[in-house]
Amino acid sequence: MHTRVFRISGLSIFVGVACGPGSSPKELGSGTSDTPDTSDTSDTSDTSDTSDTSDTSDTSGQDSGDTAVPPTYGCPDDMVAIPTDTPLYCIDRYEGVLSDDGSTMTSVAGQLPTVGLSFDEARVLCAATDVLGGDGEVVAQKRLATWSEWLDAADGVVGDGGATYPAGDDWPVRDCAVPGEDGEPWLTELQPTGSFPECVSAFGVYDQLGNAWEWADPEINVDINAFVAEQLAAGQAFAVDEAGVLSMTGGRLDGLRLEVPGLRATLALDDDGVVYAQDVTFQATEPFDYVGFVLDYGRENDGPGWILPVEITRIDSVPSAVQAPLTVRWSEQEAPVTAKVGCAWYTGTPEGCVLSNRFVGHPHDFQGTISARCAADLIELAP
């Protein structure tokens, strides 16, 4: 049923942390207003320069003797064809930058990528962004890149396999906007898109390692019943009542991880078998909703059976507590699951930032220092 398993080694470095300097819980709400000065949105008009689209567009035409010239398919200039020779889809060449009016995303060099986007906002913005044909006409709309699209664009191999980092298997110490080998940042701020000419994938996509985190769409929706069923099949007997109380009557908790932005804690059982959070540290200094997930990375796949949306109740006004109630969020049933990928200028290590890592602990409405990269279907190119 779910056959694809993703490597997750090193992911633990992200557990329970917020998204970085701009995303501590107290700063939530600054949101998209914290956008860089993108005074020159005319950059998107670069698509009129079609001088090199033919490089990647010739997917057909082997029978050149036919009288009818078959259409060729490729990508607009602000996007990259994946793979190069026989394109299947297009992806933005650069991290996303919000347009001046804030209604669409652009893919341009030399601009600060927009962060502070929720996953929901990223999907809306990409879907509102036009794909322009060779004559500048609108031919389609973009979408937020799926997880598999993003990964293949970065690792240089469609499907299984590919490079560890965009330019190969060696950690690009100063060739991408990532910390050094020891995880210590050497940059002091977000960099303009495309600032690192060596930080490019085999297909020609920039900054997929480091600089801004990026949302990608794992194409999974929450299904609490599927979680219960798949856990039961694996020997963990959970029950979730209508109020969201999670209890366990058999199995072990130690394979599960609690990932809630703004909070550090582990899972434990009380005498009645009710699951709660223990050794809790609440990191927010102002009112904050501690919502996230219980995740079973041992069963990670393309389905929802390893993902349970939860909320931790803050039980006092001090920043830490020995234990706190955990509630399953039925309100999130069928809500989209997110993926945060690529690490950032301020965080990451060689082990923790391999391209095949994805971090799914953020709710879809969480706003942190995360940008987005759009994708699109191929477009028909003029002969």
Ligand SMILES: [Ca+2]
């Ligand atoms: Ca791949």
Ligand SMILES: [Ca+2]
């Ligand atoms: Ca990036």
